[in-house]
Amino acid sequence: MGDDLQTTNTRNRPQGGLLQQKQTTMNIISAQEHQTVKSTAVISLANDADPRTLDLNGVTRIDLQFPKFTDGRAYSQAFLLRRRLGFAGELRATGDVLIDQLVQMQRTGFDVAVLREGVDASAAQRQFERFAGFYQGSAVGTQPPFAPSA
Amino acid sequence: MYQYTEFDKQFVRARAAQHRDQLERFEAGQLTGDQFKPLRLQNGWYVQRYAPMLRVAVPYGEISAPQLKVLAQIARDYDTPDAALLAEAQATQDKIAGLAPKLTTNYGHFTTRQNVQFNWIPLSKSADVMDLLATVNLHGIQTSGNCIRNTTTDELAGVAVDEVVDPRPYAELIRQWSTLHPEFAFLPRKFKIAITGAAEDRAAIGWHDVGLQMVKSPAGEVGFKVLVGGGMGRTPVVGTQIRESLPWNQIMNYLEAVIRVYNRWGRRDNLYKARIKILVKAEGQRYFDEVEAEYQDILVKDGGLHTIPQAEFDRVAACFAAPALNLPSSTAEWAAKAEANVSIEAAKTPAFARWIAQNVKPHQNPALRAVSLSFKRVGQAPGDATADQLDAAAALVAHYSAGEARVTHTQNLVLPWVRLDQLHALWLEAKALGLAQPNIGLLTDMIACPGGDYCALANARSLPLAAAITERYQDLDELDDLGHIDFHISGCINSCGHHHSGHIGILGVDKDGKEWYQVTLGGSDGKDLSGPTAPGKVVGPSFSSFEVPDVIEAILDTYKALRISQSHKAEAFIDTLRRVGQDPFKAAANAARQPVEEAAI
Numbered sequence: 001m002g003d004d005l006q007t008t009n010t011r012n013r014p015q016g017g018l019l020q021q022k023q024t025t026m027n028i029i030s031a032q033e034h035q036t037v038k039s040t041a042v043i044s045l046a047n048d049a050d051p052r053t054l055d056l057n058g059v060t061r062i063d064l065q066f067p068k069f070t071d072g073r074a075y076s077q078a079f080l081l082r083r084r085l086g087f088a089g090e091l092r093a094t095g096d097v098l099i100d101q102l103v104q105m106q107r108t109g110f111d112v113a114v115l116r117e118g119v120d121a122s123a124a125q126r127q128f129e130r131f132a133g134f135y136q137g138s139a140v141g142t143q144p145p146f147a148p149s150a
Numbered sequence: 151m152y153q154y155t156e157f158d159k160q161f162v163r164a165r166a167a168q169h170r171d172q173l174e175r176f177e178a179g180q181l182t183g184d185q186f187k188p189l190r191l192q193n194g195w196y197v198q199r200y201a202p203m204l205r206v207a208v209p210y211g212e213i214s215a216p217q218l219k220v221l222a223q224i225a226r227d228y229d230t231p232d233a234a235l236l237a238e239a240q241a242t243q244d245k246i247a248g249l250a251p252k253l254t255t256n257y258g259h260f261t262t263r264q265n266v267q268f269n270w271i272p273l274s275k276s277a278d279v280m281d282l283l284a285t286v287n288l289h290g291i292q293t294s295g296n297c298i299r300n301t302t303t304d305e306l307a308g309v310a311v312d313e314v315v316d317p318r319p320y321a322e323l324i325r326q327w328s329t330l331h332p333e334f335a336f337l338p339r340k341f342k343i344a345i346t347g348a349a350e351d352r353a354a355i356g357w358h359d360v361g362l363q364m365v366k367s368p369a370g371e372v373g374f375k376v377l378v379g380g381g382m383g384r385t386p387v388v389g390t391q392i393r394e395s396l397p398w399n400q401i402m403n404y405l406e407a408v409i410r411v412y413n414r415w416g417r418r419d420n421l422y423k424a425r426i427k428i429l430v431k432a433e434g435q436r437y438f439d440e441v442e443a444e445y446q447d448i449l450v451k452d453g454g455l456h457t458i459p460q461a462e463f464d465r466v467a468a469c470f471a472a473p474a475l476n477l478p479s480s481t482a483e484w485a486a487k488a489e490a491n492v493s494i495e496a497a498k499t500p501a502f503a504r505w506i507a508q509n510v511k512p513h514q515n516p517a518l519r520a521v522s523l524s525f526k527r528v529g530q531a532p533g534d535a536t537a538d539q540l541d542a543a544a545a546l547v548a549h550y551s552a553g554e555a556r557v558t559h560t561q562n563l564v565l566p567w568v569r570l571d572q573l574h575a576l577w578l579e580a581k582a583l584g585l586a587q588p589n590i591g592l593l594t595d596m597i598a599c600p601g602g603d604y605c606a607l608a609n610a611r612s613l614p615l616a617a618a619i620t621e622r623y624q625d626l627d628e629l630d631d632l633g634h635i636d637f638h639i640s641g642c643i644n645s646c647g648h649h650h651s652g653h654i655g656i657l658g659v660d661k662d663g664k665e666w667y668q669v670t671l672g673g674s675d676g677k678d679l680s681g682p683t684a685p686g687k688v689v690g691p692s693f694s695s696f697e698v699p700d701v702i703e704a705i706l707d708t709y710k711a712l713r714i715s716q717s718h719k720a721e722a723f724i725d726t727l728r729r730v731g732q733d734p735f736k737a738a739a740n741a742a743r744q745p746v747e748e749a750a751i
Contacts, residue, residue: 050414070188070296072336076413079333084451100172100181100189104332120180126171131164133157135326137455144327144455145157146462 025140026106026113028124034094034114036063044094047073051081059089064110066095075108082109082139099123103131109139151212151554152322152469154287161329165291166284169193170277177274192297192335194290195276199606200239201231202276204268205293206283210303210321210345211264211557215548217286218555221258221266222540228279229256229537231270243603246665248695250614251531253603258540260525260533260561262597262648263342264302265293269604291329296337296424298328298409302344304352305558308470309520309566311512315364315372317347319467320401323458327402334409338416339424341409342381354559354675356380356388356683357651359426360408365395372398378408378441379430382645386685387427392438399463400449402456407445411437473552473567477517485517488570495574501588504626505577508588510568517570521551523563523580524587524595528620531613532598533561542583550576559648560597562590593635593706594620597648601641601658602665608641610658610665610695615639618699632706634679635723650685651675653724654705659692666692669701671735672727680724689736697744704738 036044044063045051051062062081064074074093081087093105093113102113102124115121137144154162169190176186190196194205206221231239240253259267271279283289292299301321308316324343328334334341346353347364355361361377373395380389396404415433417423430437448454478484496503511520523543526532535543543563547555550572551565558564563585568576580586589595596619599605601612616639623629638652642659649655655670673686693701706723712730713721727735 048414069185070336071418072296072334073414073418075333075336076410079410084447098185099175100185101335104330104335107332123171123175123180127168130168130171131330132160134332135161135329136331138332146459146465147455 025128026102026111028102028113028115028121030121031114031117034092037061045077047071047077049077051077052085056085056087056089059087061090061092062087063092063094066093066097066101069096069098069101075104078105078109079139099127103127107134107136107138107140107142151214152209152318152466159284159287162284162287162289162291163281165193165289165330166277166280169280173273173277188295188336190273190276191295192292193276193280194293195273196294197273197606198269198604199602199608200235200242200604201270202273203604204271204276204279204290205261206266206268206288206290207293207300208265208288208557209325210301210307210318211305211559212318213555213557214286215544215553215555217288218540218544218547220282220286220288222537222544224268224271224279224282225256225258225535225540226537228271228275229258229268231255231272236270246602246611248614248665249618250603250611251529251617254531254534257534257536259531259600260535260557260563262559262561262599262646263300264305264557264559265300266557267600269600294340295335296339297335297341298331298337299340299342301325301328302342302353302358302559304346304348305556305564306352306511306520306566307347307556308472309513309515309518310348310350310352311514312349313347313514314349314366315347316467316470317345317362317364318470319463320347320362320364320374320398321345322466322469323463324401324405327405327456334413337409337413338418339421339426341412341426343405350678351676351683354648354651354677354683356676357382357648358389360405361389362401364398367395374398374401374404376404376408379427380683381425381427382648382650382685383425384422384643385427386645386650387431388683388685389427390430392441399458399460400454402458403448403454404445406456407441407448411440411444415440472515473554475518475552475567475569477569478571480517482516485570488517492570492573501581502574502577504588504630505581505586506573508592508630509586509590510573513566519568519570519573521565521568521573521576522558522590523565523585524589525562525585526589526595526620527584527587528617528624531600532596532616539583539585543585546576546579546583546585560590560595562595588626589629591634592629593623593632593637594629596620596637596639597652598639599641599647601639601647605641605646607644608658609643609660610641610667612639612641612647612656612658614695615656615667615698619702622699622703631720632709633720633722635706636673636675636680637702638673648675649673651680651683652686653680653727654702655686656698661692665695667695667698668692669698669705669739671705671732672724674724679722681728687732689732689739693739693743697742700742700744701739704742705735708735708738 344358345362363375376393377389552567556564598616602608640647640649670686674680676683
């Protein structure tokens, strides 16, 4: 594949920073803030697992994985957990989590995202404000624009 | 055409703004090349052999005159490399053996998926181009990347005489549903849907990841026959029927099931095994069962969120009502008289008669015709249109076709709303523009990808071969005599030139840095004349670029020698091939090899 661009300009690389969360509906945390917990209340699920086989009793948090941001299996897992199974606890996106996928993560049911080490969070907020709406219903209660009650 | 609401318009503008944001972060080093690439791909920006390529989405091929004018403006003002880049590119191309047309700039290219591409726009100007496109509701959303691509359909949708159901409202609803679908933006591989509503399949639905055939029950209920798992590429597979009949209002819920199971189960370890066709082949009934169970869960447990309400269908369908055409009279007498006048003109002017016979199709409204403008001619690559030609086409579309045209998967434009009494005037104007070659469906109406002149993936060039065959077969009587032949050229196994479905297919392969070409015979896209959808069969070891034109000629001469005529109607190439089998064609092709050439692979 010849389709690769090199980043030619690396000046002004921001050193991270506090993210304003007041308007996002997602809690975005740094890799440092993310702790894996040994507890039956917290599950870490591989992205090829079927979430419908889990016993969700007493589970308060499920960490889903993005080994590469281009591997989109965890979106389907999140949808199934949130909408199909009605899981009300925390769905946490982990792994190669970048700015430009946060909105779709939120729409498929994630409520917490652990930004990949080194990713500057300052560009995140405006992504949540960009689109006035979407064509699809989401995993978190949003109706499609054509829904009779919308 | 679909009329964009304020919501639709602001959505396209927001998408353009999002691209600008991403481009700026890339340029500032906040996004790496690897992180930016899938984002720009999903806006149609692909970095090619020498420069970025932009693929503009033309949803189900339907395009307006103002949109064509903006494409002309982009070709004129933006599709220009700097002189040094062009010189370097040309020098590199010149090192490849064999005669070839020069690289060209400032043009648009109609693609086999009914989109439009540009080859030379600098990435630094991409955000400006997206803003300009957004002024006429155009964009590049999901024209590339591992996501749901532009839905394609019959170029005669809404006007075809054999139509059962107009597929365009459904195609538009699928466009909306698939646009920025949050769950399906990073699938294992690209995902293409085609839909037809006519008795004859002119949309090659069997060759798509999902193929939809609209059906109507005796009680008048509209539904879909659903095929899944078709595709070309390295492993050509014809789609399998997964659902005989699906109610029309369930199409999004059902597609959600089809694609969710694919997203969960599809292979991601091997690029060449990642398409849904491989999953369907590997899992078979188990995949079908899972989709059915998933569909039931979507309906029962999720509440069927995307069941289409009748009111929403009606809102969208109303946009596709036939345009007002200011016909002098809508009576059958007027149409009969206009038709008689066309016949009189055709009797006087054989060239006009030929054009009517080859490039003009009947219409649901007897007072109208659907007219193809041919973008297949000597001196320009198949499907290429300069800025001036795009402008001129826009003017024809505005004047003769109620402001609406269709980009066809055979890389031409169809004007679907032409009045009978304006056919002759349109012909004269199209002829003056070089867009009236009466070759629609004939050998020189070939499909060709941009190939090794522009594409980074190509193993070999397509355009020099296309040019050689176009030049060799200029005689209209000879072309006419050869009759309908689907001639398809791909520069690599990705099959953008649809070589698998060509009656004669050419596939570029690379060996030791040299260009070689495999020839296949007997492929079908599924239309009536081509027969059941099937990939062609390779005739033997590949040929050099010097040999291919002679090989094609040998194959065509074999056809002429073996065909039989019934009541003055010659047997079509594909029918002769099916009747006598490949062997005589194979022998003729191999006899056309040049012994001085080194051994082919």
